[in-house]
Amino acid sequence: MPPGLERSSSVASQRIADSLRRRILAGELEPGTRIRQEDVAESLRSSRLPVREALRILSAEGLVTLRPNSGAWVSVMDLAECQATYKLRERVEPLVLSESIPHLTSDDLQRIEELQREIEAGPDVDRLLALDRDLHLITYSRCPIDQLLTMVQRFWNTTQHYRRAYARLVDPSGREVIIFEHRLIIEALKRRDPVDAERFLVGHIRRTRLALAQHPELFVRR
Missing domain, CATH: 1.20.120.530 (GntR ligand-binding domain-like)
Known part of the structure; x- marks a missing residue:
C-alpha cells in the first residue's frame, strides 16, 4: 500500500475505533452485542478495511472480542x-x-x-x-x-x-x-x-x- 494511502487508512481506523470506543464505554453498545462490519462501514461512510483494523485495536484494549467465523462482539464477563x-x-x-x-x-x-x-x-x-x-x-x-x-x-x-x-x-x-x-x-x-x-x-x-x-x-x- 502506498504510504499516503496507508496513513489515510490508519487515520480512518483510529477514527472508527474512537467512535466505537465511545459508544461501548457509554453503554450504547452493551456486552454481548454483535458489531457488524458492514453496518459500521455504512454508518461511518467507510470501507471495511479500516473497520477491521479498528476492531483489532478495540480487541487489544479488551473492549471487543473477535471470534473466528463469527465476527466481532462487545466483550462480556461473567x-x-x-x-x-x-x-x-x-x-x-x-x-x-x-x-x-x-x-x-x-x-x-x-x-x-x-x-x-x-x-x-x-x-x-x-x-x-x-x-x-x-x-x-x-x-x-x-x-x-x-x-x-x-x-x-x-x-x-x-x-x-x-x-x-x-x-x-x-x-x-x-x-x-x-x-x-x-x-x-x-x-x-x-x-x-x-x-x-x-x-x-x-x-x-x-x-x-x-x-x-x-x-x-x-x-x-x-
Missing part, C-alpha cells in the same frame, strides 16, 4: 471473570499509583481536585462514571512503565459496563463512601505518600469487588 479482574486490579493499580506519585505535577493534582469537586456535586450516574475514570487514570498517568498503564486501561475497559450497572444501585450513603475514599487517596497524593495511597486504593477497589459479588444479576445476559 461474575467469576469480573472478580478475577478486580483481584488483579487490587494488586496492579496500587503499584502503578506508587510509581506515578513522584512524577505527578501540580497541574495534575489541581485537575484531580477539580474532578473530585465535580464528583461531590452529585452528577448523574453516567457523568459520575466518566469523572471517576478520569480521576483515577490521571493519578496513574505519570507511571513510567507503559506495560502497566496498558494493563490498567484494559482492566477499566473490560469492567466499565458492570461498574455502570452497579453505580445505578448505589444509594446516597454509598456515594458518600466513594467520596471519602477518594479524599483519603487525594490527601495521600498531596503528601507524596505512596504507602498510604496504596493502602487506601486497595480498600477502594476491594470494596467494589465485594459489593459486585452481592449482585450476580448484573452479570446475567439479557
Whole structure:
C-alpha cells in the first residue's frame, strides 16, 4: 500500500475505533452485542478495511472480542471473570499509583481536585462514571512503565459496563463512601505518600469487588 494511502487508512481506523470506543464505554453498545462490519462501514461512510483494523485495536484494549467465523462482539464477563479482574486490579493499580506519585505535577493534582469537586456535586450516574475514570487514570498517568498503564486501561475497559450497572444501585450513603475514599487517596497524593495511597486504593477497589459479588444479576445476559 502506498504510504499516503496507508496513513489515510490508519487515520480512518483510529477514527472508527474512537467512535466505537465511545459508544461501548457509554453503554450504547452493551456486552454481548454483535458489531457488524458492514453496518459500521455504512454508518461511518467507510470501507471495511479500516473497520477491521479498528476492531483489532478495540480487541487489544479488551473492549471487543473477535471470534473466528463469527465476527466481532462487545466483550462480556461473567461474575467469576469480573472478580478475577478486580483481584488483579487490587494488586496492579496500587503499584502503578506508587510509581506515578513522584512524577505527578501540580497541574495534575489541581485537575484531580477539580474532578473530585465535580464528583461531590452529585452528577448523574453516567457523568459520575466518566469523572471517576478520569480521576483515577490521571493519578496513574505519570507511571513510567507503559506495560502497566496498558494493563490498567484494559482492566477499566473490560469492567466499565458492570461498574455502570452497579453505580445505578448505589444509594446516597454509598456515594458518600466513594467520596471519602477518594479524599483519603487525594490527601495521600498531596503528601507524596505512596504507602498510604496504596493502602487506601486497595480498600477502594476491594470494596467494589465485594459489593459486585452481592449482585450476580448484573452479570446475567439479557
